[in-house]
Amino acid sequence: MGASRVASWKDELEHLDIDGLIELIATYNPKSNSDLIRAAFEYGGLMHFGQYRHSGDPYFTHPFEVAQILADMQLDDATIITALLHDTIEDTGSTYSEVTDKFGAEIAELVDGVTKLTNLQLSSSETKQAENFRKLFMAMSKDMRVILVKLADRLHNMRTIKAMRPEKQIIKARETMDIYAPLAGRMGMQWMREELEDLAFSVLNPDGRMSIMRRFLSLQKQTGDVIEKITGDIRIELAKAGIDAAVLGRAKKPYSIWRKMEEKEQSFSRLSDIYGFRIITASEGDCYRALGAIHQRWRAVPGRFKDYISQPKSNGYRSIHTTVSGRDGKRVEVQIRTRAMHDVAETGVAAHWSYKDGVRSENPFAVDPAKWIATLTERFETADDHDEFLEHVKLEMYSDQVFCFTPKGEVVKLPRGATPLDFAYAIHTKIGDSCVGAKVDGIRVPLWTRIKNGQSVEIMTAEGQSPQATWIDIVVTGRAKAAIRRRLREEDRDRFIRLGRELARVAFEHVGRKVTDRVLETAAKQLRLKDASEVLARLGSAELTGVEVIATVYPELHSVGDEIDVDAAVVGLEPGQAFTRADCCQPVPGERIVGITYRGKGVMVHTIDCKSLAELEDESNRWVDIQWHSGRHPAVHTVSLDTTIANDAGVLGRICTLIGEQKANISDLRFLDRKPDYFRLIVDVDLRDLEHLHAVMLALEADSDVAALRRHRDLDRKP
Template identity: 40%
Template sequence: MATIEALSERLKNYLDDNRVNQVRRAFFYAEQAHEGQMRRSGERYITHPLAVAHILADLNLDHQSLMAALLHDVIEDTGIPKDALSAQFGESVADLVDGVSKLTQIEFRSRAEAQAENFQKMTLAMAKDIRVILVKLADRLHNMRTLGPLAHEKRRRIATETLDIYAPIAHRLGMHSLCVELEDLGFAALYPMRSRYIGKAVEKLRGDHLEIIEEIRQRLEQRLGERGLPGKILGREKHLNSIYHKMRNRQKSFHEIMDVYAFRIITDSVDDCYRILGAVHSLYKPLPGRFKDYIAMPKANGYQSLHTTLFGMHVNIEIQIRTAEMERIANDGIAAHWFYKTGDSAVGDLNQKRVNRWVQGLMEMRERTDDSLEFIEHVKVDLFPDEVYVFTPKGKILELPAGATAVDFAYAIHTDIGNACVACRVNKQLSSLSMPLQSGQTVEIITAPGARPNPAWLNFVVTGKARSSVRHVLTSQRRNESVALGKDLLTKSLNSFGWKLGDIPKEQVERVAAHNQASSLDDLLAEIGLGNRMAFIVARQLLPAGSSRADVPNDQEEPTRVTIHGTEGLLVRFAPCCKPIPGDPIVGRMDSGRGMVIHSEHCERVRKGKEGDQDLVHLDWAKDITDEFSVELRVELERQRGVIAELANAVTHGDANIERINVEEQNAGHSRINLVLHVKGRRHLARVMRRIRRIRAVTSITRIRS
């Protein structure tokens, strides 16, 4: 069992006596605060924070982090306020403890919401001090090591949360050793039988292959000795969670996954890394496409190493080559930064900048998301294990998750670039925005003023920043459009009573808004625009009591109509049943929560609902519409060679585009063809239909309206 004396001795290796004594004082304070509290295992509660402090001490973390580790449950579990900790141990330590503490005083609707809110709180604390997450990861690691006494369901829940969030965060921060242990403990908790089976199989295989492993090691040492290259050769174990996922994802057997012998070579300098690479390539043949240079292009979490796979002695040999400093960064990641604070290390500072960039990205995502559950989903997406490296036109390297597209790239450069993106060039060739990028490509984003994100982007973007930015813009756009549409509809309804919105007293507007559970007039207008409130009823409510003007609409007067421009955006949709186009008489029907659907006046769906037509809005087309609209035609014709090409040619000469064509054979001599065209209005459609009628084989042409 860990003791404060053992911790003190460990800390004397890198901390002065004054700081060690501050850590001891934090321990005695925590011990007194947790007096009488026990863990499920029956141990005194103080053993947990002490074990967390030991984990951080193994990472050589500073004294404030260690004090926060010892005190991390004091606010949450003992009722001692943050102010008391601040007075005793300083503001920094109190902030760290508060950042790790859960939000226990708030009632949440579900466990998922509580998890999401607590993670969001911790993210805010991380933005101020990244050490918050280091304390939290050490806390989670010790909890995972001592899961045994907990109930089965709680073990599974904690293990799932660890694998979904905390292990990926450890990976993202470059803390490989901690990440591997969290993954293996989580795997063992979720799949105990599979974990035991794979563990035993690994031990047996290691014993069977001991001779060949030793022979490869000796040959590598001999070759390095011949070249006079310094290098310490270590065996590299595959951890159980990694083996299991490779078996499952690649559909391979255990022996296929384990038919690889892995070694790590630690050397003195970057030059030695490349020289050793040449030496091992001269000993065994490298496999094509399996060499990766993470020294020249480090991973997003700061990891640096040379990776190569060789074929020798009838087996594959994986080798990683790195310096001692890179090895420390690879194992301890961001935690290594505090070790380097006493000296001058470019690697440590670079790693810190990468982490700061990641945390800043989290903060931007948090600002753009509507709730904590959406935020945590974006974060899960962003905690990616694999990266692609692409270049800007000026040669700057950007790291993106595997599967990232040009839209993800645009948002990675700047949110404004992503919002204005309309096209892209990949290696100087125009390319699809949805095409996944490959490492080494040069990507140029083409923007246009006034451009807006396309809702379809949400189907293919992979980074949390891109997804949250697109959703944020679409939500703002939807809000603005719903307010504008609601204002048009309410104005129209008030006009039918002989009133204008500006004439309604402010107090009356506020009363009606409150009655409809809206906090402001804009909120009420948005509800009308979304179809959640009827403009006619709200207009009746707004009329002052005892109004001298008409209480009922004036049926003799032409009803005020709302003008449709065809570019209304997210809240005005054209019905797919009747496909109205400019020139058709149209009405709008409100669809609760989704805005307005525009139908032709003669549409069967509109006629069926005529009795309650208060939800119908009389509409007019604007005169300057330039957009194209879908319309469906049915063409019956005699079967002749080349008639489809002739039909397409007629549509092209009519300045229309074919969106879809469907041929239904009627009999041996006749065919029926359904065409979906893009036209600008009824006049344009009439021109196209005249051209189609001129085709000799055409016997009839009709527009399909339902």
């Protein structure tokens, strides 16, 4: 290659931070071969020079980002180098022998394995699909790192899918949803499964995803930052019990919520597990102590407790799951585990190649998934029937589902843990309502029996039979629960209406209002129910609460008081002491903060997790214990948002309108990058508090033309 070509390649990829990647790898693997990684970066960049992605970016940005994903997972050098080179043999003039000469046989084998996987059409016709699945599992059995690179490759392609043609987006998203996301989940990489599903969901059903995001936005307006409140409550209870643990809270991904709405046939407002919380303890004993503290403070929901520590899942997953009635009676799902258990739950198979301090990480809870692959491939080496092979593969991959059969041999798909009653309602509501017994594989069984994969189920019915109230606790599918509740509600409707009217009277009198037919009709309209009697029936059956009805009819009852003075926003300062928000982390009310004294500048307010505080750890005399004043703050706290939007007519204007609709002001706007398809810019927005920030970000994320959004932290802007 000529010197000018090398110079051109380096100029084209100067924005890729190879030094940063090498530095990241060194943090968990100090013995990493940085020279070999740099050589792979230069070789890959040179071989891909002149190739471009649909977005107009140099093609090599893709292998580099795939390597970045794997480095974030703390994987070994060979896997990361394979990521940098994974498209060279397929898309450039590079050859297997050349990669072997430069980087060794191990990496050449891995690159070749990824190349072969890329050429497999897993979403093709069933016969060809079965054969290609066989090849997929054979490649995985040789070296599982091949599929790790392929999954990271698919993840980055899905993150940048908006640059593809619409019809291509649909094909890739469907393949991701049907094959790659379940495969990531089966391998224990739950975070990747959730992100792949959500990215595919945004392509396959953008309106559905936007609907979920907007409902989240509406919910936050009504309840505030629930995650911060509940994590605070949990931390207080753990501190009382003397338990040292980290508490993490998060909202479920839009697709996860959508799927639960579909499975349970419930509206967004009726879902109980929109948020999830994790407690990470130091020891197994602390897990059970934490469970006791949680159950002592909040009432446990019957039937929602699972101990996967004493009885781990087959993939090594260990954790305690419980659901409690938390704030305002809302159900809250809590998972409790140790740090080692958490690592397995987060990384799955990747834990086998992760490094810490230069040595392979040995986790006592990890199960080697290669054994699962080996067992699977051995079983199918002699299988001649393609349909049988494909059926077994799907049974293995979709491990959270059960495939059973009717007496006529028709397949019925149910969630794991389903019972014959779920099976009956899956066939037809009338069959479920009139069910009196069931046979599984020809043997009479109780209705609460859990169905297993491949079993044949026969339902016995009788005229005059009707659902029993106890059935609600037996079934697991939303369809069955909804059908049973509907039938029970019909039978007890008159009683529920009478009870609901009394509950409504008490609730409305509590806020100084009267229940009238007009008020109930208004509530029915707002809640999209048939009429006032339906509102009362649902109140009486505990499907609605008086608080929810009042909030629907009289939202003004939740209004807030006067705004807090800007100069009095922080509590804990000495009289006359001035404060300033730090530019590096831009704290807003609602976030945990700490003050740092500066000579001549008063107190600088930082978020508790600001990275610039690391430089001040040894200067404890300068730290001030402060907090935000509780109440309503004015919208004067500037936060910078790093935003990537589609370069189409009207998009920027619509983004500005969305921010304005949230009663937020744009104080500045700076473009960082302009591409043929996308703009990247920094938007400075004046906000009230953390809840206001979340509302603005949710409104923007719900727009299909916003490709990426994150809070911009500028560590170079120090005091």
